[in-house]
Amino acid sequence: MTVELKGMKTSREHAAHSYSGYIMLGVLVVLTALAIWSLMSGAPPEGAAKAAKVMFVMRLLGSILGIMVVAAGFFMIQPNQAVVITLFGEYRGTERREGLRWVWPWMIRKKISARAHNVHSERVKINDLRGNPIEIACNVVWRVSDTAQAAFDVDDYKEFTNIQIEAGLRTVGARHPYDDMSDEDETTLRGSADVVNAELCAELNDRLRVAGIVVDEAGLTHLAYAPEIAGAMLRRQQADAVIAARQKVVIGAVGMVEDALNKLAHDGIVQLDDERRAAMVSNLMVVLCSDREAQPVVNAGTLYQ
Structure with missing residues (x-):
């Protein structure tokens, strides 16, 4: 039929x-x-x-x-x-x-054979959505659902499946960026594994339907920048991590300084005018945000001399 x-x-x-x-x-x-x-x-x-x-x-x-x-x-x-x-x-x-x-x-x-087959693809080099060269590989579990299609509609259904797995992997990998470099909340290959794996499974099922093949599971097993840009991307990630850490430290320090000034004023320990308050804020921010131990300086005079 x-x-x-x-x-x-x-x-x-x-x-x-x-x-x-x-x-x-x-x-x-x-x-x-x-x-x-x-x-x-x-x-x-x-x-x-x-x-x-x-x-x-x-x-x-x-x-x-x-x-x-x-x-x-x-x-x-x-x-x-x-x-x-x-x-x-x-x-x-x-x-x-x-x-x-x-x-x-x-x-x-x-x-x-109608049993489940497990295929681990080779690593392929592609360009992500932003044009960055990356290396990617996947693991796919598939089986024959329609033996007539597998036998008569393609020449070799196993070879056809392997080729379509690589083609589908390239297609899905090129749809998304490797990582989110902006503030927008978008789907990325590194940060949205569940979404990318589901998309890869749907893509392979659509491609292999002509051969009577059903993909039960598909997922990325390797994802990395290509060697020629891996060093530059690593430095960018390190810089992003440093900036994020510094930002968190500064925000925390501002809160601590505010609490300290409010506590001093509330307990009446010392009365500070605007100039003394600014000096104390500066000193506390230096102590809290510095990546080195602060060295105390003894002031023998007054702030106004």
């Missing part, structure tokens, strides 16, 4: 008609026993007519041919395995029932 999809006839899986191999195994045993009995007891005596000898040979050849036909039709199906059956180039269905099965020997049988 075929349907039209984007101008191409796409195959669709349907159940095949096969026989129980255990019943046919009994038939094979019976035919073998009959052939042996015919050979041992049905041989014409010496001097018998030529026609009797010919009939004996014909019966013997018929028994051997029957045994060969029955014996050639057996095939075994393991759990999570399917067999695609064709007859003279025509798709006759897919057999998924486990155990020993039998079809006519002139029907061609092709086994396809």
Whole structure:
């Protein structure tokens, strides 16, 4: 059965008609026993007519041919395995029932695994949304859902899957920046793993649908700047970290100075005019924000001298 999809006839899986191999195994045993009995007891005596000898040979050849036909039709199906059956180039269905099965020997049988496959892609170099070269890799869990499409709509479904995984990874990686360099809250490859992994899974399912492949899970396993810009990006990240730390220190210091001045004024420890207040604020900010230990300076005079 075929349907039209984007101008191409796409195959669709349907159940095949096969026989129980255990019943046919009994038939094979019976035919073998009959052939042996015919050979041992049905041989014409010496001097018998030529026609009797010919009939004996014909019966013997018929028994051997029957045994060969029955014996050639057996095939075994393991759990999570399917067999695609064709007859003279025509798709006759897919057999998924486990155990020993039998079809006519002139029907061609092709086994396809329906088990989950795990693929770890190679590291590929791409440019992210901002044009920065990055290295990226992913891990994909996929399986065959439609054996007819996998067998007839692509030449080699495993090779097709590997190529499409790399193509899908390049596409998704180029849609987003590696990291958020602005204040905007946007999706990034490094900071939005769940979103990127879901997008990669959807992209691969869309690409592999033509081959009857379903992606159950996809996720990034490697993400880094390319070596030629890794050093510069590391320095930028370090600078961002220093700025963020300094900003936090300054904000905390301002709060501490404010609390200190309010405490001094509230307890009446010292009365400060605007100039003395400014000097104390300056001294406290230097002590709290400096990355070195503060050195005390003893003032023998007054602030106004």
